[in-house]
Amino acid sequence: MKAIVLFSGGLDSILAACLLKSQGVEVVGLNMVTPFHDCSKESIERAKEIGIELVVRHFGEEYMQLLARPKWGYGANVNPCLDCRVAMCREAKKLMEEIGADFVATGEVSGQRPNSQKMHQLALISRESELGGKLVRPLSARVLPRTEMEADGKLDREKLRSFTGRSRTKLVAYARQAFGLKTIPQPSTGCVLCENSYAPRVRDMLKHKENPTIWDAKALAWGRRLRIDENAYCVVGRRLTDCQALDALFADPARSRCVLLSPDNYMGASVLLVTDEAPEFGVENPEISEKLESYIQTAGALSLRFSNPEKYSSAPGGPACRVYVGATKILVPVREDPEADKIAVIMESNEPEKKKEAKPDEAPESAPAEDASERDSE
Numbered sequence: 001m002k003a004i005v006l007f008s009g010g011l012d013s014i015l016a017a018c019l020l021k022s023q024g025v026e027v028v029g030l031n032m033v034t035p036f037h038d039c040s041k042e043s044i045e046r047a048k049e050i051g052i053e054l055v056v057r058h059f060g061e062e063y064m065q066l067l068a069r070p071k072w073g074y075g076a077n078v079n080p081c082l083d084c085r086v087a088m089c090r091e092a093k094k095l096m097e098e099i100g101a102d103f104v105a106t107g108e109v110s111g112q113r114p115n116s117q118k119m120h121q122l123a124l125i126s127r128e129s130e131l132g133g134k135l136v137r138p139l140s141a142r143v144l145p146r147t148e149m150e151a152d153g154k155l156d157r158e159k160l161r162s163f164t165g166r167s168r169t170k171l172v173a174y175a176r177q178a179f180g181l182k183t184i185p186q187p188s189t190g191c192v193l194c195e196n197s198y199a200p201r202v203r204d205m206l207k208h209k210e211n212p213t214i215w216d217a218k219a220l221a222w223g224r225r226l227r228i229d230e231n232a233y234c235v236v237g238r239r240l241t242d243c244q245a246l247d248a249l250f251a252d253p254a255r256s257r258c259v260l261l262s263p264d265n266y267m268g269a270s271v272l273l274v275t276d277e278a279p280e281f282g283v284e285n286p287e288i289s290e291k292l293e294s295y296i297q298t299a300g301a302l303s304l305r306f307s308n309p310e311k312y313s314s315a316p317g318g319p320a321c322r323v324y325v326g327a328t329k330i331l332v333p334v335r336e337d338p339e340a341d342k343i344a345v346i347m348e349s350n351e352p353e354k355k356k357e358a359k360p361d362e363a364p365e366s367a368p369a370e371d372a373s374e375r376d377s378e
C-alpha cells in the first residue's frame, strides 16, 4: 500500500508519515510551495531523516486567484487556509493518481488550528478536494468518521490515533516515545500571510489589483512599500539585497508595468515605481506622460527620503537617478519633497517578524505518553 502524505516537515506531518510507515504503508511525501510559504528545504531534510521519498511541487498563478477570492474567506490575517488546504489536497490527489498510490494522508489534528482544522472544516476539505474517504488523518483518525481505507481493512483504525486540540505536549511525547525522534521542529506555519507585519502589504495589493500575479507577490517581499495613489506605489530598497531584488523584478518579462530608479551620483535607495502609466516591458523610447513624470519625481523624492542626506547633498550638480523606462535609460535630477515625506510606509513594523529559530522543542523528555485521557478538545 502506498500513501501520499502532505509533508511540511513540521511535527504533525512527520508523525503522520511515521505512523503510516509503522503500519507497513509506503509513504511518499508531497511538499507544496506557495508564493508565500516555502518550507521545501526543511521538508527535504526531515524526509531524509525519516527515510521517505519526497516530491516538491509549486503552486502557480492559480494560487493568486485563490488568495484574491477565497471561497471560504481568510483566517486571522490574509491567510486563506481552507482554500489553501483544499488546493494542496487536490494536488496530492493528482500525485496519488499519477503514481498509483492508494490514499492521501495529512498531519491535521482535529481542533488544532481554529481556521482550518475544526471537525466540519476537515470534512469540507475531504469533500471539496474530491478525496472523500481516501483522505486519512492518522493523528486524529479515531475521533473522525471512519475512512474508506479503514472500512476496507487496509488501515487498522485501532493503531491510528485520537489526538485533538491545540496542545503539542502529547504529540511531542508520542514522537519521542513511539518513534525516538530527537529533534522536534518548532511550531510555526512559516507562512507570511499569517504575519501581522506582512498582511497590510498583501491587503494593499489585493485592494488595488483585481488579479494579482506571482510577480506582484514577489514585489511584496522586498524593501518598504509606499502607495502614492490608487494607481501607483513604490518599493524602496532598504539594503543592498533589496536593491538587487528590485533590479531582478524590473528585468522580469512577466512583471507589472513599472519604472526603476537607481541613484546615479549618490549612495542611496533604489526605487521601483509600479504604475499602469509605465510602458510595457522592453518598449524602446516610450512616451512619458505628465502623470508618469510626476510619479517619477515622487519616487525620486522617496529615494532621497530613505537615503543619507550627507551622501546625496554633496552630489556634484545635485542628486540624480538613472531612470529605466521600458528599454530606455534617462538621467533625471531628483529633489526632496515634503509631500513625499508624508506618504506612510505600508507595514505595521519596520522589519518582518523574526522567524523563530528551529531548535529542539522544550517539552521534557519525561512528558507523559498518550493515554486514554489524551483528548484535549477545545
Ligand code: SF4
Pocket (backbone or CB within 6 Å): 034, 037, 079, 080, 081, 082, 084, 085, 189, 191, 193, 194
Ligand atoms: S498558513 Fe498559509 S500555507 Fe498554511 S494553510 Fe494557511 S494559507 Fe496555506
